[in-house]
Amino acid sequence: MRIDILTLFPNMFEGFLNESIIKRAIAKESVIIKLVDFRKYSKLSNNQVDDTPYGGGGGMVLRIEPIYDALMDIKKEDPDAKVILMTPDGIPYKQEIAVKLKDLKHIVLICGHYEGFDERIRSLCDMEISIGDYVLTGGELPAMVISDSIIRLLDGVITDTSLVNESFNDKLLDYPTYTKPQEFMGMKVPDILLSGDHAKVDAWREEMRKKKTKERRPDLM
Numbered sequence: 696m697r698i699d700i701l702t703l704f705p706n707m708f709e710g711f712l713n714e715s716i717i718k719r720a721i722a723k724e725s726v727i728i729k730l731v732d733f734r735k736y737s738k739l740s741n742n743q744v745d746d747t748p749y750g751g752g753g754g755m756v757l758r759i760e761p762i763y764d765a766l767m768d769i770k771k772e773d774p775d776a777k778v779i780l781m782t783p784d785g786i787p788y789k790q791e792i793a794v795k796l797k798d799l800k801h802i803v804l805i806c807g808h809y810e811g812f813d814e815r816i817r818s819l820c821d822m823e824i825s826i827g828d829y830v831l832t833g834g835e836l837p838a839m840v841i842s843d844s845i846i847r848l849l850d851g852v853i854t855d856t857s858l859v860n861e862s863f864n865d866k867l868l869d870y871p872t873y874t875k876p877q878e879f880m881g882m883k884v885p886d887i888l889l890s891g892d893h894a895k896v897d898a899w900r901e902e903m904r905k906k907k908t909k910e911r912r913p914d915l916m
């Protein structure tokens with residue numbers, strides 16, 4: 696899979712791309728990530744990419760031309776690339792969207808910054824995504840969130856067993872897990888997990904998933 700990220704702040708992605716599972720996925724070529732600093736597409740003096748809003752009001756607004764030109768370069772190579780805008784007024788991001796996106800060959804994530812972006816930028820996009828009901832300073836963190844959630848689902852990136860029972864796969868949260876020590880400050884590992892009875896362990900885990908979901912996220916059930 697290929698993910699192109701259009702951003703004015705490519706350095707923000709350094710840690711994300713160079714650690715742990717994402718770093719390994721890139722090394723194995725499970726994913727190709729290309730950071731596109733769209734300031735390079737500005738034709739204005741000082742490489743300006745934003746301007747004041749028509750009608751007045753505070754803040755600066757991202758102009759459409761550098762985004763358009765950056766996208767045209769990508770589309771020339773691959774007309775099928777799916778373009779996704781990071782915006783707090785997009786559709787709320789969910790695991791089921793990650794599962795659909797992971798099957799695409801090529802996605803382009805556009806990160807806005809500043810007060811807002813020219814409304815016409817929306818016409819260049821196939822989809823708009825919000826990662827939650829709060830406003831961030833830009834789309835870079837959402838682009839990392841979305842990339843991370845997709846990359847970990849790609850074949851061979853993490854072991855399949857860790858993906859099977861995890862939260863949200865079937866509208867239930869994950870079951871509780873424990874490791875050594877068996878007892879810590881009076882808190883004990885449930886006996887059933889030490890029993891060696893796999894059928895009983897499976898049944899207990901399923902029961903715990905339902906209990907936890909009912910208590911914490913009844914909206915999922």
Ligand code: ADE
Nearest residue numbers: 781782783825826831837
């Ligand atoms: N840009 C700023 N806030 C955002 C959010 N919550 N989701 C996606 N993009 C954003």
